[in-house]
Amino acid sequence: MTLLQLHAAAVCTWMGVISAETVLELMQRDPASRRFIAAVHGWIDILFEGPLVALVLITGAMLLARTWPASPLLLTKVAAGMVGVIVNVICIVLVRLRVKASDDARVLTLTKQIRLTGLAIPFGLYALVVGFGYLH
Numbered sequence: 322m323t324l325l326q327l328h329a330a331a332v333c334t335w336m337g338v339i340s341a342e343t344v345l346e347l348m349q350r351d352p353a354s355r356r357f358i359a360a361v362h363g364w365i366d367i368l369f370e371g372p373l374v375a376l377v378l379i380t381g382a383m384l385l386a387r388t389w390p391a392s393p394l395l396l397t398k399v400a401a402g403m404v405g406v407i408v409n410v411i412c413i414v415l416v417r418l419r420v421k422a423s424d425d426a427r428v429l430t431l432t433k434q435i436r437l438t439g440l441a442i443p444f445g446l447y448a449l450v451v452g453f454g455y456l457h
């Protein structure tokens with residue numbers, strides 16, 4: 322497997338994980354379901370999302386070093402990808418705080434903040450479309 326294939330595989334798996342988490346987040350109804358979903362999302366982050374984000378960043382940085390100097394189009398893709406990576410790290414921190422939260426009001430506040438991180442999804446999609454559609 323080439324570095325480029327590894328980067329693409331990590332990116333696609335990460336997008337799949339984000340899709341599943343989005344469904345999970347939208348299923349919250351009452352305090353009990355909120356606590357359950359907070360714990361499940363927390364485990365998904367530790368076992369899958371955290372390692373995948375790290376892999377996307379490391380392989381992306383290695384590809385960038387190899388390709389340098391980058392074209393303007395690639396630079397916009399990297400910038401959009403970095404927005405996705407940084408906002409995802411913020412999301413993982415919020416998810417950890419929610420796992421530790423003991424009262425429902427705090428869980429609700431953190432859930433709203435976690436949903437807001439979904440605003441970065443278009444940036445990730447831009448990086449995906451440019452990466453697959455226009456770079457090779």
Ligand code: HEM
Pocket residue numbers: 325326328329332377378380381382384385386388395398399401402403405406444445446448449450451452453456457
């Ligand atoms: C949301 C995050 C990201 C997505 C969706 C994404 C997507 C992609 C895709 C689909 C490709 C093309 C793969 C192929 O042709 O098989 C690619 C290539 C590449 N990506 Fe990413 N990427 C992301 C983040 C990053 C980051 C953070 C960096 C740099 C730090 C980066 C640097 C690169 C480079 C340098 C290439 C190779 C371009 C070339 O050789 O023409 N990517 N990316």
